[in-house]
Amino acid sequence: MAEPITFDHSIYSPESITAAAEAYAELLKVSLSAEDGCTTAQFESLDTEGGPFLVDAFCNHVLFETIQRFRAEGAST
Secondary structure, three states: OOOOEEEEEOOOHHHHHHHHHHOOOOEEEEEEEOOOOOOEEEEOOOOOOOOOHHHHHHHHHHHHHHHHHHHHHOOOO
């Protein structure tokens, strides 16, 4: 199992983390828990070969979603 990843809400939007988990649902088993201004992602049932790559891709997707949402909010103001 991969180490859990904690996303601070001052950098990553909670909606972006949830969207990434939904996007990767067929590839990764991700459980999310939110508390104290952060969300922690736990990864289960990862194979040792491709698992770390998928976790990195998931994290990149969270960042991508956050940037897209930030840009969309800026365009609507």
